[in-house]
Amino acid sequence: MPKVTINGQVYEAEKGRTIIQVTDDLGVQIPRYCYHPDIGIEGSCRMCLVEVKGAPKLMPACATPISDNMEVRTDTQRVHEAVRYAMEFLLLHHPIDCPVCDQSGECWLQDYYMAHAGHDSRYPLGQKTRRRKAFNLGPLVKLDQERCILCTRCVRFTRNVTKTNEIQVFNRAHKSEIGIFEDKPLNNAYSGNVVDVCPVGALTSADFRFKARVWFLMGTDSVCAGCSTGCNLRIDHSARAVGGAIPGYTATDGKIYRTVGRRNVEVNKSWLCDEGRLSFHTLERWPRLQHAAMGGEQRIVSDLLPAIHERFDTFRSDYGDGAVAALGSATNTSESLFLMKKYFKGRVDFRLGKEVELYQQQQDELLRRLDKHPNTHGALDLGLAGALNGLRGLRDLAERKEVRAMWISFHPQLVGDDGLEIFAELKRLVRALDFSVVSTTHDFQWARGASILLPMAAWAEEKGTYTNYSGRVQMTNRAVMPPGDAQPLHVLMAELLNLSGVQVSPDPAAIFRWLSREMPAYANLDYDAIGLVGAAVALAPEEVLR
Amino acid sequence: MTPVKSGYAVDVPTINVSERARREHASVWSTFRAFAVTLRRLFTSLVKGDMPTIYYPEQTRPYSERFRGTHILTVRNDGSLKCVACYMCATICPAECIYIEAGEHPNPEIEKFPTRFDIDMMRCIYCGFCVDACPEEAIIMSREHHQSVYNRSETIYNIEKLMARPGIDAKGPGYRPNRPMAEAKIFNKSEQQACPYPSVIEERHPAVLYESMIRRRG
Numbered sequence: 207m208p209k210v211t212i213n214g215q216v217y218e219a220e221k222g223r224t225i226i227q228v229t230d231d232l233g234v235q236i237p238r239y240c241y242h243p244d245i246g247i248e249g250s251c252r253m254c255l256v257e258v259k260g261a262p263k264l265m266p267a268c269a270t271p272i273s274d275n276m277e278v279r280t281d282t283q284r285v286h287e288a289v290r291y292a293m294e295f296l297l298l299h300h301p302i303d304c305p306v307c308d309q310s311g312e313c314w315l316q317d318y319y320m321a322h323a324g325h326d327s328r329y330p331l332g333q334k335t336r337r338r339k340a341f342n343l344g345p346l347v348k349l350d351q352e353r354c355i356l357c358t359r360c361v362r363f364t365r366n367v368t369k370t371n372e373i374q375v376f377n378r379a380h381k382s383e384i385g386i387f388e389d390k391p392l393n394n395a396y397s398g399n400v401v402d403v404c405p406v407g408a409l410t411s412a413d414f415r416f417k418a419r420v421w422f423l424m425g426t427d428s429v430c431a432g433c434s435t436g437c438n439l440r441i442d443h444s445a446r447a448v449g450g451a452i453p454g455y456t457a458t459d460g461k462i463y464r465t466v467g468r469r470n471v472e473v474n475k476s477w478l479c480d481e482g483r484l485s486f487h488t489l490e491r492w493p494r495l496q497h498a499a500m501g502g503e504q505r506i507v508s509d510l511l512p513a514i515h516e517r518f519d520t521f522r523s524d525y526g527d528g529a530v531a532a533l534g535s536a537t538n539t540s541e542s543l544f545l546m547k548k549y550f551k552g553r554v555d556f557r558l559g560k561e562v563e564l565y566q567q568q569q570d571e572l573l574r575r576l577d578k579h580p581n582t583h584g585a586l587d588l589g590l591a592g593a594l595n596g597l598r599g600l601r602d603l604a605e606r607k608e609v610r611a612m613w614i615s616f617h618p619q620l621v622g623d624d625g626l627e628i629f630a631e632l633k634r635l636v637r638a639l640d641f642s643v644v645s646t647t648h649d650f651q652w653a654r655g656a657s658i659l660l661p662m663a664a665w666a667e668e669k670g671t672y673t674n675y676s677g678r679v680q681m682t683n684r685a686v687m688p689p690g691d692a693q694p695l696h697v698l699m700a701e702l703l704n705l706s707g708v709q710v711s712p713d714p715a716a717i718f719r720w721l722s723r724e725m726p727a728y729a730n731l732d733y734d735a736i737g738l739v740g741a742a743v744a745l746a747p748e749e750v751l752r
Numbered sequence: 753m754t755p756v757k758s759g760y761a762v763d764v765p766t767i768n769v770s771e772r773a774r775r776e777h778a779s780v781w782s783t784f785r786a787f788a789v790t791l792r793r794l795f796t797s798l799v800k801g802d803m804p805t806i807y808y809p810e811q812t813r814p815y816s817e818r819f820r821g822t823h824i825l826t827v828r829n830d831g832s833l834k835c836v837a838c839y840m841c842a843t844i845c846p847a848e849c850i851y852i853e854a855g856e857h858p859n860p861e862i863e864k865f866p867t868r869f870d871i872d873m874m875r876c877i878y879c880g881f882c883v884d885a886c887p888e889e890a891i892i893m894s895r896e897h898h899q900s901v902y903n904r905s906e907t908i909y910n911i912e913k914l915m916a917r918p919g920i921d922a923k924g925p926g927y928r929p930n931r932p933m934a935e936a937k938i939f940n941k942s943e944q945q946a947c948p949y950p951s952v953i954e955e956r957h958p959a960v961l962y963e964s965m966i967r968r969r970g
Contacts, residue, residue, distance in 0.1 A: 303863070306838055416854035422839075
């Protein structure tokens, strides 16, 4: 391993890596615009210049591979001045429209100007070159050519990652600009990522555009629930009540404004698909279920749970344990499915459609998978794909009166359609049952026929773990509060278990520890160690099934 | 009336009330002296016409040019709202009384405009920070300070009310510390024929990008 000296400190680094990759790992800050770890090296912005001993000129850290006994300095006056002049050059024709720019607050130009430049522009504002503004590249992306610094991150993203080549640099020298061909809009399934990679305000999201200023937002690290890939993302939501206490205008419980890809090399690099990126809108698409209801009458959840437990107990004593079952969904967290399995003594299934066949099949070669549920692997690990045979099997059992009372928990899939046949089956199932408890996130037509209707927290409103297609346990976090009386499923299940005499805390950490004690595949997992990037499960689910 | 030093950062005079009452001769003679003052004022106001009082609220005293009354949203020369919905005022506002929603302006040079701009005047503390923060001189303060309403909800001023209301015409602008910009002027209905601000908001359905995302109600 070559030895590299960076700012006087000696480090050992892997051969073949560039200086900026080494310094990023070490935590030494080098300013950059064009370098991004996941899209290839360009070396066009000249911001990452560092002093290398023996080299006559300053070297770009992103494009210079390390060699043995290399001595690098990132903090000299020469480097500082080079960065300062690079900044002045990049800002020469910048329109300084920060007040109306959506990037403002998370703009690298702002950050590096404050850190390294701080100069006055030599061009008066009126004489700067005017270019196209608010130019639609595609359905999700808008381009402002005045703000562009031609780092070509977006160009390299479409060239190297999606391989669709929509965005190109047109013209040369001072006239060069980012653009698309007239007949080829930026409409690939991953177009939203160019907004994430753009270090300045040139590419803005049409979805998030002008919705909020970023300094009002708070980020919560979470996992996408759009498909079984489980891409890591950050949910940006309102941090405080918007607009003070203006009656009727406040979003007191928080509102999700956007989701941004979070880097996890093991799962999604830095990317998100557009469907997953916009999947949080699904929660707003239908009216949410706010209150619990029994026979169409509004009730309090805490009053209903003892009644539910009593009814289930009656069915168990009258018709045997087999008469009571539960149907979860692969969008529920592992914790809630585990507690469900405990309360319903293993008579739990989660299959609504073809989750198990599809959950490892890729929809395209990048990220998307055909199973649009985040936790199919986790549910399989829990052994929930048993003899009940999914939704269809349970409906058969219910119509033959072998199952008489059921808890049905339904969370709509966040990407794509649930399929009308699923709703039809659920409707038949509810009608066939003597006693049905339905916990759903939204006010569905089919669920109205249930004996008891409970509101349930949706994705981003509960904390828990999902296990993705490859067996990686990842944490999904609560970003906003559930509406009305809605509660996470694991809280409802913990309450029922407490009523049945099993003492269990509704804390997801405690439930996970219980889960990892009982499940051999999860035995080595420490809840606190799952953290931001997740942890891999030892066993494949097929082995658990056998 | 000797200043005491101990315990205070500055010199604080102490007042002996009974001592002051003795010195001021609080007796029947002071009543007659008060009548003398009244008679003198009567004489000056009747004969000289020097009136110390005014008929408020029909008449008001002149206010300072820097008076911080209820806000005004200024307009461009074509009568459209000057505000670009940058949220600087909402960010600086210590009372969090400004609520803005932004929209896409038809002119890409302007880019952004407020589709909603509300100030809760009951929450506002009239500090004038919003005026200081505004980069466009789109929000200034007026010399109007009357806040009598029949309904609490009337104290939430929307764009129309912030831009033009009778009080602004009567009192004129107040606190306006920035270099007065030629473009920023107060809305005048007589000059204005067209719609004062673009009310057409571009309809977007961001969630429905793909056919597969259009879903039916279950």
